[in-house]
Amino acid sequence: SQQGEEDPQALSIQEGENATMNCSYKTSINNLQWYRQNSGRGLVHLILIRSNEREKHSGRLRVTLDTSKKSSSLLITASRAADTASYFCATDAGNQFYFGTGTSLTVIP
Amino acid sequence: GAVVSQHPSWVICKSGTSVKIECRSLDFQATTMFWYRQFPKQSLMLMATSNEGSKATYEQGVEKDKFLINHASLTLSTLTVTSAHPEDSSFYICSHQQGKNGYTFGSGTRLTVV
Numbered sequence: 001s002q003q004g005e006e007d008p009q010a011l012s013i014q015e016g017e018n019a020t021m022n023c024s025y026k027t028s029i030n031n032l033q034w035y036r037q038n039s040g041r042g043l044v045h046l047i048l049i050r051s052n053e054r055e056k057h058s059g060r061l062r063v064t065l066d067t068s069k070k071s072s073s074l075l076i077t078a079s080r081a082a083d084t085a086s087y088f089c090a091t092d093a094g095n096q097f098y099f100g101t102g103t104s105l106t107v108i109p
Numbered sequence: 110g111a112v113v114s115q116h117p118s119w120v121i122c123k124s125g126t127s128v129k130i131e132c133r134s135l136d137f138q139a140t141t142m143f144w145y146r147q148f149p150k151q152s153l154m155l156m157a158t159s160n161e162g163s164k165a166t167y168e169q170g171v172e173k174d175k176f177l178i179n180h181a182s183l184t185l186s187t188l189t190v191t192s193a194h195p196e197d198s199s200f201y202i203c204s205h206q207q208g209k210n211g212y213t214f215g216s217g218t219r220l221t222v223v
Contacts, residue, residue: 035153037212043145043153043204086212090153099204099214 006089006100014108019076021103023089024069030092032065034074036085037102043088046074081109111137113205115215122193122222129189130218132203137213138183139205144176147200159186193222 006023013019023032031050035043049056049065049072056063062075076083084107089100112135122128132142141160145153157178159165165178175197177189186205190197202217 043143043155045153088212098216102212 006087006103008103009101010104010106012106012108013079015079015081017079019079019083019105019107021074021087021089021105023072023074023100025072025089025091025098025100026070027091027093029067032063032072033090033092034061034063034072035088035090035099037088038085046087076105079105079107081107083107111135111205111207111213113203113213113215115203115218117218118216119219120221122220124194124222125192127189127191128193128220129187130201130203130220132186132188132205132215134184134205134207134213137205137207139186139207140183141206142180142186143204143206144178144186144188145202145204147202153202156188190220193220195222198222 011019029051031048033048034046036046037043047056047058047061047063049063051067054065060077065072072089086102086104088102091098113132114135115132120128143158144156146156147153155168156171157165157167159178159180161180161183167173175191179187186203198221200217200219203215204212206212
């Protein structure tokens, strides 16, 4: 079964608000990655955080990683309608690569 | 929940041989299927997108004659790496889309060409 579990499954916010998505996993990892997927399109890599890192920023994205809790969060600040997509966390455990079930984000203009 | 079974999970083959990777949706029908590969220390790269009944759309730089994608049915997609070479060694993963936003990923196949 897939290792990552994400919540919420769906999130709807107003443009300009912040969106937070969480990801939990089960085993030790080398790194954790967040991806975005627009409907009918392929994955787009957003950010990678290594197991020895706790926080990482990229533009309006902020990712945290808590290896003791085996969880990560993705924060999108000042959301835009173009941020509407599905967001996935993916854990790289060396021999296996697991995706979460995804969070469907809708940003209302 | 939706499950995509991908196999083999790992394979070692000799240079010049072909390898087939299968992805099967166990409890749903997939409208669109995606194939990705990941080289060490890099993120996933989309190789191709396919819809049932039509030819796959390949991303720029991906050789369609080398990476044969067959969208056999609404539950089965296959990727065949033909005449594999060591530089094809990579991690390959599929994703099946169900409906508008439901994506389910296989667990991946690690290919090593020797």
